[in-house]
Amino acid sequence: MSSGAPRAAEPISTGFRLADGQWHRLHPATPLLRGGIAFVAIVGIVLVNLRDVLIQLVLGGPDFGGDPVQWIVDNGFAASALGVVVLGLLLFTTGFYVSWRMHTFRITDELVEVRSGVLFRTNRRGRLDRIQGVNITRPLLARVFGAAKLEVNVAGHDANVQLSYLGSAAADELRREILLLASGTQSAAGAGAAPALAGQSAGDRARVIIEQRTREFFAPELDPDAAPPESVVQMHLGRLIGSIVLSGFTVVILIVIAAVIVAVSITHEFFFLFTFVPGIIGMGSYYVSKFTRSVRYSIAATPDGVRVGYGLLSTSNETLPPGRIHAVQARQPLLWRPAGWWEVTINRAATSRSSGSERQAQTTILPVGNLADARKVLELVLPGIHAESGELLDRGLTSKGGDDGFVNSPPRAVLLRWFSWRRNGFATSGDLVLLRRGFVRRELVIVPLPRVQSLELRQGPLLRRLRLASVRLHTVSGPVDAYLGALDTADATRFFGETGDAAVRAAAADTSHRWRTSSAAAAAQPPVPGTAAAR
Amino acid sequence: MTEKLEPVVTEWRRVSPKYVVVDLVGTLVFGVVAVAATSLPAVFSHNGYLFAIPAALAVVFLVALILVPRRVRSIGYQLRQDDLLFRRGLMFQRFVSVPYGRMQLVDINRGPLDRAVGLSELRFVTAAAATGVAIPGLVAADAEELRDQLVALAESRRAGL
Structure with a gap:
């Protein structure tokens, strides 16, 4: 639906800094990625059903009856029903649009703040010096749209400030800046690697966008930072499979299988075999999820802490200062x-x-x-x-x-x-x-x-x-x-x-808690908090 | 019996003797409810053997009641240079040391029984859920004074997480 489809010129790279203390909006595809998908699916199903009725109206055919849509058409409510549907769509679209408009965030030198909600406003702030980690996750669908979810973990249970979704490159850039601000070096060198899109023809721009999207999709952990961190540990496929197979879970499974076999051979009731079917499905999904999560595991040292990457299809990439x-x-x-x-x-x-x-x-x-x-x-x-x-x-x-x-x-x-x-x-x-x-x-x-x-x-x-x-x-x-x-x-x-x-x-x-000041503070005057963040 | 655990040899600050009353009544009420609840199956099923459960519980609670005064006497705390040291327990001794800088907040709780005899319970919360230090049976005014003192100490030694 038109509710949140990304426009062609949405900002993939940030020519401007996001962490400048001003309010910014999220990726335009956000409503779609955050549950709009379900809405689209429902509309799709309704449309597929309607198609049959439309074909029947135009070409004529057997009347099955009992179908509510058919009933509406037969009784001459078609026009008003269509009106209701259009009105509903319009409401949904505006609703999504307004909620996207109202969902803003800003990052100052002191804190990260998110405002959201239309009727019930919420405002969440996290202090940068209390950051416990910055996590960039890219669910499969978001990766297709070139979007990423940035999560700033602040100490406490479920005390995360979530920015979902941002452009993929923007998320990487923002993480760099947040970590830089949190580290205590107040002069966040603003100029990130920002390939300028301006001044190019429309065709060129589209090509650049497509190339960038492809690159992001296939190498989502690539960081625009100067020195991309090299993983110090290589995950071996055989070792991963071996470790999953040689887990306590497998032992339990084997015991259960043995118990079922014994039960069947004693009682000759093959009914017992069927009780195991859900178990097998659950077991398979457990193994597969564990495997896909760890298969592209990486860990590397960055100046701002340890970076741990996970995931094959939906990736997550977390920095622990x-x-x-x-x-x-x-x-x-x-x-x-x-x-x-x-x-x-x-x-x-x-x-x-x-x-x-x-x-x-x-x-x-x-x-x-x-x-x-x-x-x-x-x-x-x-x-x-x-x-x-x-x-x-x-x-x-x-x-x-x-x-x-x-x-x-x-x-x-x-x-x-x-x-x-x-x-x-x-x-x-x-x-x-x-x-x-x-x-x-x-x-x-x-x-x-x-x-x-x-x-x-x-x-x-x-x-x-x-x-x-x-x-x-x-x-x-x-x-x-x-x-x-x-x-x-x-x-x-x-x-x-x-x-x-x-x-x-x-x-x-x-x-x-201000990890870079420990080395810099000896030389320079420690930064005075609260001066830069005043608004 | 070999010697008890004693990590530091000092005078402990003890809680108010009035707390014995609170603890006694609390244990008694809990015991009566527990015994009554566990004897329900026996009453309804007319099975005499089931009365063994409430009977055993009653014995346990009786022993607990007898031990209450000693248990209350075992609770102690002391404000040291950098941390608060807390102890409790006779059979199962537990010592906890909480550095002042680690205290995230200090609670004062007053239950109905506490209020009746003018006592308060002071509870410390750190970033670790396992810390679980609560000093019961403080005279209300003392508790507030202690809280203010601890908050000031925590503020002066504030550290990150």
Whole structure:
């Protein structure tokens, strides 16, 4: 429908800066992409049905009766019905248009702000120095239109400022500028790479647009920045498939299949086979979604943090500025041990509204990789790792335990940690706390001290009898739990006291909320907030 | 029994003894409701053995009631240089240290029982949901004073997330 079709000359590249403190509108195809599709589909279905009636009216044919449209035509309401339809369409179109007109955003030096709604106005602001990540997602349909969704994650549950949709290149440009503004370098170098479209003939322009669209579609992660980040980890197809097949989910599936086979062979009731059909469909979709999400995984370092890319058809590309990662966990399930694969997940302050698999994608920073990959990713997300702590890291990942720089559980903890008591321990290195646990399923949790929210020391009756205690570092919620049980009471108490003091010191010295000022502030006067943003 | 956990050797600030009353009444009401609810199946089904469940619950709550005064005495807190240290529990001891700069907000809650005896509960919220530190049984005026003090401390040591 005409409601939101993109006009030919919509701004694909931004000759002007979007982050200039002025109000801007979104991509013109926005209403269409945000649910207008359903409306179009309904209209399409109605039209297809109407076609039969029209053919019948003109050419004549058998009258089936019972059709409401037929009834309207037969009773002479055709004209008024058509009027109602046209009026409805008109209302819808204006509605979409007005909502698009009213949906504006602006980015100042201090905040990003979105106004939307026609009858019920909403206004959402996010402070730039509280940004937890900038995410560009391109659903399949949006990619066809050359549009992208830019999400600015601010700390808090579902506290995202969403700009959906923007032109693809504009989104990349805007991300660069937002990160630049948030980083503390106030003089955002305005001139981005903006191919000038003006002064070309209409034909040329169309060709340029088509070329650009094609390029965007096939290489959506390409960044206009000077140095496009190179992924430090390559996802191997075989490894990805292997990791998905060798998951706990597969084990459950195999057990269920075995149970069904046994049930059928005992009872000779083939009815049981049919109960498994929905299971197979669900299983297939689980595997396929996991595969398509991770197959084009990439991770790279940029000046403004780690950039993680995901997705084959619908892509997402997230930038996590430094100091936004609250806890990291490297995990190796038993089934992955022979192949030596690891998975890395993180805790972060911003959680999106999306749940399930998408949420998992936001917190899984390495779906599968070998030891070298895991190390590279850990070094990338934790800038505090040096050579000496690198060795500690290796031991934390693979060591069987013993006297290797970690303070481990005492032998009497064998009652509670049957296999892992030699390995169950903690170590500190610079601003990082490493918690190592698990023998069957190896886990290493690393928490940067400046991100620790509070500490806990616990002891129940059983632990007290064994002179043991457990500690936990509280971080923002996520898949990583920085918990270590069955430590010697004295060790645990010492850990509680020392880590508490170190966390306070580290938090006071931390400047990562304005990550670029830390290097620049020494030379220049720190920028005065609030002067530039005044309106 | 080996020695109890004691990460720091200091004098703890304890909560008001009046909180024993609040906790007693609260536990009693909860216990009566729980016992009544679990005895419903037994009453309706005329199956005498089902009374074992409410009976066991009653014993548990009775022990809990007896332990209330000691449990209340075990709650303590202390304002240190850089953080607030909180403890509670007898059998299951829990110590939490919350750096002042990490406090996002401080709540004062007053239930009907609290109001009757003039007490308040102070609750701290950090960015981590697991922190869960609540000091019950503070005299209302003390609670407000403590809140203002903590907010000022948090403001002076404000750090990012």
